[in-house]
Amino acid sequence: MATNSIKLSLIFLLTIFITSKAILHDQLKETNMTLYFQDWSGGPNATVLQITGHQDHGILSFAKFGSVFVTDDPITQAFDKNSAEIARAQGIYVTSALDGKISHVLISIIFTNNEYKGSTLEIQGASPQFERVREVAIVGGTGKFRLARGYATFETIHFDLAIHYVVIQCNVTILHY
Ligand SMILES: *[C@@H]1O[C@H](CO)[C@@H](O)[C@H](O)[C@H]1NC(C)=O
Ligand SMILES: *[C@@H]1O[C@H](CO)[C@@H](O)[C@H](O)[C@H]1NC(C)=O
Ligand SMILES: *[C@@H]1O[C@H](CO)[C@@H](O)[C@H](O)[C@H]1NC(C)=O
Secondary structure (H helix, E strand, C coil): CHHHHHHHHHHHHHHHHCCCCCCCHHHCEEEEEEEEEEEECCCCCCCEEEEECCCECCECCCCCCCCEEEEEEEEECCCCCCCCEEEEEEEEEEECCCCCCEEEEEEEEEECCCCCCCCEEEEEEEEECCCCEEEEEEEEEEHHHCCCEEEEEEEEEEEEHHHCEEEEEEEEEEEEC
16 A cells, blocks of 8 residues: 555656657747947946945946946937837846956846836856957846847947946847747
């Protein structure tokens, strides 16, 4: 009796833990987007703060190994900072190369627009932060972007050093269901 119920519970365990099905490749969708990160690294409405490491007269030390930053940038659908906000870019990044050239980026894109509200994309990887174009992996997503994978390119297309303001154009290419 005891042996039988052990066998039964083993079978039950197997049925609940091993469920799989073939996924058709053609169910995958490819989505491209161009997003604009509105980024202020200083001033009264800064969207980036340095949380460890020394600042030099209010200038954040992006090139210093070990510096950690937290960010909450508005993402707009066009270059103009007054264009519609469609998402936020929230996360942290750490200058992770001894020579200061690489930033390890951990950023969530949290959509707020009608089409994708509540869905997110996760960006993670090594960003060669002083190159013109930086490419970082997209390692996952939620909501409309469940099981997403892909890549994002970042290019700083405008800067105004006096007010610590830059606009970063981010092109996203993802495969998702
Ligand atoms: C998305 O962009 C990539 C890279 O530029 C391109 O190869 C692909 O055809 C585009 N896909 C769509 C659906 O526009
Ligand atoms: C900062 O934000 C406040 C509130 O939105 C705004 O009134 C002010 O003009 C902003 N300051 C700058 C320098 O952008
Ligand atoms: C990003 O996409 C825009 C068009 O939406 C294009 O002009 C730009 O060259 C692309 N940037 C990169 C780095 O591919």
